[in-house]
Amino acid sequence: MRFVDEFRDSDKARALAAKITSLCEPGRQYKLMEVCGGHTHTIYKHGLEDYLPEQITLVHGPGCPVCVIPMGRVDDAMALAAEPGVIMTSFGDMMRVPGSNGSFFDAKARGTDIRMVYSPLDALKIAKQNPDRRVVFMAIGFETTAPSTAMTVLRAASSGITNFSVFCNHVTIIPAIKAILDSPDLRLDGFIGPGHVSTVIGCRPYEFIARDYGKPVVVAGFEPLDILQSIYMLMLQLSRGESTVENQYSRVVPWDGNVTALKAIGQTMELRPYFEWRGLGFISHSALKIRDSYAAYDAELIFKVPGVRVADPKACQCGEVLKGVLKPWECKVFGTACTPETPIGTCMVSPEGACAAYYNYGRLTRTRVKEASRT
């Protein structure tokens, strides 16, 4: 299949892997963080780690939209969904995220009207089709999905739809990366930069990582060869003692981002003073809310949102996993109490979550792979 198979060529992968291995200094361990959950998914789905020398460890980062939603926000959404006349809508990934009283799926089974949509525009369509109902879209995601929410709010405003609102949970990636860089738990050598987010924000916002923290950043695409090439580019910088921001995903990511998308976000949303991230706690200026000029579309103003902070279950170590301090399997409840069918933590829910990716695809050590090839 064109535009897919070229990026999964195993001969090219072998050649890149050999170059990567040759750049490893003897005795040195390298820790590279892939910020984006989409990368984590690709890495596990294609078995990319099989190509890497043992000296290189990939650390999974916080860029998974569903993973960073704190339990309190899920409970708030449930409260919204239970308001009279409300149809709650959200992306499929959100449906299984556990709140303190179960997930959207459980609420749906109890009779709450919750519908899965593929785009916020679908939610707007539902609002148009159901003028006597109040349709709320639970918006999640980084700068990647924020523009589509923004465009939907603009569309609602221009077409005079009044029974539609957004429960805004959009977050921004830079404060999260900064929180990780400032965390004493972890020493990273470089970053595989988030590709989709960068199509919107461009590459400039990462420059402080290279300049102030001395770590190389390579913005990467989502096919396995993209990621392998980005690792090679990072290793090349590290071998030369350099730290700059490079763009491997130049076929999609413009250096300056997408100005139209940024304008739409700026027109409809503004930074919140602070926002709670699951496992990472409150981070200032790290999330977006609907601007006052579009207050008519802000579910948090239209409805009474409880806004109660709910502590994560004690046994759950999503925070450590999100920061890359723990490998998924190092979490106390991984795979026993917390599994994809009965997730306790968010990282086990989304296909972009490190725990789900590892449980579904990666539950294999090198010994196990060897055992299989022997028979």
Add this chain to the structure above:
Amino acid sequence: MTGWIDRALEEHEQVEQVRRGSPQPAPGTVREEAVLERIDRTRRARPRVREDRITMSHGAGGKATQSLIEAIFLEAFRNPLLEPLEDGASLSVGDTRLALTTDSYVVSPLFFPGGNIGDLAVNGTVNDLSMTGATPLYLTAGFILEEGFPVEDLTTIVTSMAKAASDARVQIVTGDTKVVERGKADGCYINTAGIGLIEPDVNLGVAHARPGDMIMVSGPIGDHGVTIMLARGELDIEADVVSDTAALNGLVADLLDATTGIRALRDATRGGVATILNEIAKAADVGVLVSEDAIPVRTPVRGAAELLGIDPMYVACEGRMVVVVDETGAEPALAALRAHPLGAEAAVIGQVTAEPAGIVQLRTSFGGTRIVDLLVGDPLPRIC
């Protein structure tokens, strides 16, 4: 307030207590291998239904369905004939061995490219019988109709059923009709049951898989599921793909004639090929190793799956089967499949291994190795 989490943690404690019997590792020395073994043990534990209510996942054919069947139905009905949980039961009546099966059809939409709920209801039950190695003979048909359902549509459906039955050389010999008030059903649901004859020397079952056996599929996978998904018109994607719904009894007869080495047959319906491979690994306590490059998937199906972020391995087929055959039978089996129009694109996709038991591994086209687990959640409800 957090009742279900407490319950989950309680279970976790029970697993932990078993582990506490052995000496505790020092902090920071937890080995990945040890964690994986603990997970394997947890996965072998008796399944239970944690939810208070039925969710769509319970019907998706993946883990939740398995838990529901094993914890609720098997628990209540337990008997040696039910226990293998094959597609149909094998019964002895006097000297005769019979296969008996039943299946309900709730597909939405009722009409889709390549078929409708009628031929699906016949083919599905014929296939369930065929997978036990039986020659399907007689079917029943039960209809649940919603008040207001167009008679014309019903006629179309029933005509398709008649044609499918005649093509598959089975007769529909008894039936039942119920009508429910508008809004209490979605147009038309169909249940079919079937009975077939198993030859004395045929004894198939996924538990019979042994290391060294070869695994095949009878054709490209995922056509039906993707067709249904696109037929709903919710996605604004168009692709040139039609359902693969077909009766497999002719193909199975040719296959069983060609070799005595067939160990197991399964039609890859809900949960797709991935689910079948997991059932093999679990039932026979063996490993399964398949190669992504070897698995036939049509380009439009691959394309749609890529766009939607779903894996064709989990997408339902309604006229494709997975074949487990011993090493010596592999060549004649593949030849027999390919000689039949429904098996023209059959392929060997992998083999059964001794280790790691209970786990399905995939060699990716990219050249890595990963696990293929049971489906969790439901990307696509009401596929059949």
